[in-house]
Amino acid sequence: MTTARTLDSTFAALADPTRRAILARLSLGEASVNELAEPFAMSQPAISKHLKVLELAGLISRGRDAQRRPCRIEAAPLAQASGWLDNYRRFWEHSFAQLDDLLEELKAEQAAAKKSTKRRNTKGDKT
Amino acid sequence: MTTARTLDSTFAALADPTRRAILARLSLGEASVNELAEPFAMSQPAISKHLKVLELAGLISRGRDAQRRPCRIEAAPLAQASGWLDNYRRFWEHSFAQLDDLLEELKAEQAAAKKSTKRRNTKGDKT
DNA sequence: GTCGTACATAACTTATGGGTTATACAACCT
DNA sequence: AGGTTGTATAACCCATAAGTTATGTACGAC
Numbered sequence: 011m012t013t014a015r016t017l018d019s020t021f022a023a024l025a026d027p028t029r030r031a032i033l034a035r036l037s038l039g040e041a042s043v044n045e046l047a048e049p050f051a052m053s054q055p056a057i058s059k060h061l062k063v064l065e066l067a068g069l070i071s072r073g074r075d076a077q078r079r080p081c082r083i084e085a086a087p088l089a090q091a092s093g094w095l096d097n098y099r100r101f102w103e104h105s106f107a108q109l110d111d112l113l114e115e116l117k118a119e120q121a122a123a124k125k126s127t128k129r130r131n132t133k134g135d136k137t
Numbered sequence: 138m139t140t141a142r143t144l145d146s147t148f149a150a151l152a153d154p155t156r157r158a159i160l161a162r163l164s165l166g167e168a169s170v171n172e173l174a175e176p177f178a179m180s181q182p183a184i185s186k187h188l189k190v191l192e193l194a195g196l197i198s199r200g201r202d203a204q205r206r207p208c209r210i211e212a213a214p215l216a217q218a219s220g221w222l223d224n225y226r227r228f229w230e231h232s233f234a235q236l237d238d239l240l241e242e243l244k245a246e247q248a249a250a251k252k253s254t255k256r257r258n259t260k261g262d263k264t
Numbered sequence: 265g266t267c268g269t270a271c272a273t274a275a276c277t278t279a280t281g282g283g284t285t286a287t288a289c290a291a292c293c294t
Numbered sequence: 295a296g297g298t299t300g301t302a303t304a305a306c307c308c309a310t311a312a313g314t315t316a317t318g319t320a321c322g323a324c
Contacts, residue, residue, distance in 0.1 A: 014154050025148035026282085027141050030221075037225060043301055056283055058302060063281090077291050077300040085228035092226070094157075095219040098164060101212030153312085170271060183313055185272060190311090204270040204321050 016068070017094055020087040023067035028052070029060050036070060036083040043079060143195070144221055147214040150194040155179070156187050163197060163210040170206060 023029055032046050047057040061081060064070045068087045072079045150156055159173055174184040188208060191197045195214045199206045 014157075017157065018152055018154060021148045021152035022281095025145055025152055027145060028282095030141075030144065033225070037228070044299095052282095053284065054301075055285085055303080059282070062302090074291095079301065083225070083228060085225055088222055088225045089229035092219065092222040095215055095222065098160070098210070098212055098215045099219070101164070101210060102216040149311095155312095171269095179312095180314065181271075182273080182315085186312070189272090201321095206271065 013090065016087055016090060019067040020069065020091050023063050023069055024091070026060065026063075028057075029064055029069075032057075032060060032064065032081075033069065033083060036081060040073075040080045040082045042075075043081070046081065140217065143214060143217060146194040147196065147218050150190050150196055151218070153187065153190075155184075156191055156196075159184075159187060159191065159208075160196065160210060163208055167200075167207040167209045169202075170208070173208065 024033075028050060031049070035041055035046060035049075043054065043057060043061065046061070047054050050057065061070065061072075064081075065072065068084055070081045071084050072081050074080075151160075155177060158176070162168055162173060162176075170181070170184060170188065173188070174181050177184065188197065188199075191208075192199065196211055197208045198211050199208050201207075
């Protein structure tokens with residue numbers, strides 16, 4: 011229902027490398043805002059903004075520890091995004107690069123018909 | 138290497154519901170621009186812009202059939218995005234309610250590097 | 265060549281995003 | 295109370311995104 015909106019904000023949040031790096035950091039455990047900001051050549055308010063984006067997307071939650079607002083990762087939207095992508099898994103799961111090659115080959119065969127019965131044998135041809 | 142940039146453009150492309158709907162349509166097979174535009178209350182140039190975004194992100198490719206430019210889905214960036222999300226799979230695959238415990242467990246394991254023979258003992262695992 | 269169709273591009277508007285600096289707020293310390 | 299640390303908010307700048315309408319271009323039909 012609100013799935014679409016969630017995917018919107020989830021993917022939008024994940025589109026920024028700083029925010030992905032923050033998530034990567036948080037995957038190692040909770041961290042405060044300053045800890046999260048430290049690796050970046052960017053002001054603290056900029057990080058706070060990124061954290062707000064992540065929080066609004068439901069990708070992190072925040073606690074309280076004295077003055078600190080420790081952040082921790084919240085995986086539910088990631089699971090949802092992953093689930094969405096799974097709808098397309100069949101498009102790459104049977105070796106995508108080779109499918110492309112196969113298509114090229116077929117076109118070449120159609121065009122020139124000079125590659126008669128050659129079969130592809132590169133690797134891992136499933137099915 | 139250019140993985141980060143690819144993820145940027147992939148997630149950014151997926152953040153728009155119109156573009157996700159276009160991909161959903163293309164998962165059923167090739168379609169022309171007009172065919173893709175038809176379901177939306179939006180001008181044709183707007184759709185063309187969305188298609189350009191998808192194309193630049195590598196999510197679609199286009200052929201030629203007379204005046205038509207049939208679009209087809211290209212799954213490689215989707216696979217990459219899915220792979221990225223897989224890094225976080227452990228955060229949702231063992232029941233959200235126990236996420237906290239899981240984190241504690243992981244931290245404890247990292248700190249002590251003690252690989253006990255115990256399998257996912259959800260509570261009271263602190264020794 | 266001329267016309268119609270399918271699509272792309274241009275030019276423009278408005279909204280949003282990501283960054284800045286300066287300042288305010290909140291919680292602890294003494 | 296006053297100072298320090300940690301974080302949030304405000305006000306602003308600039309770039310880009312998403313839409314519009316109008317126009318241009320590529321191709322096939324006649």
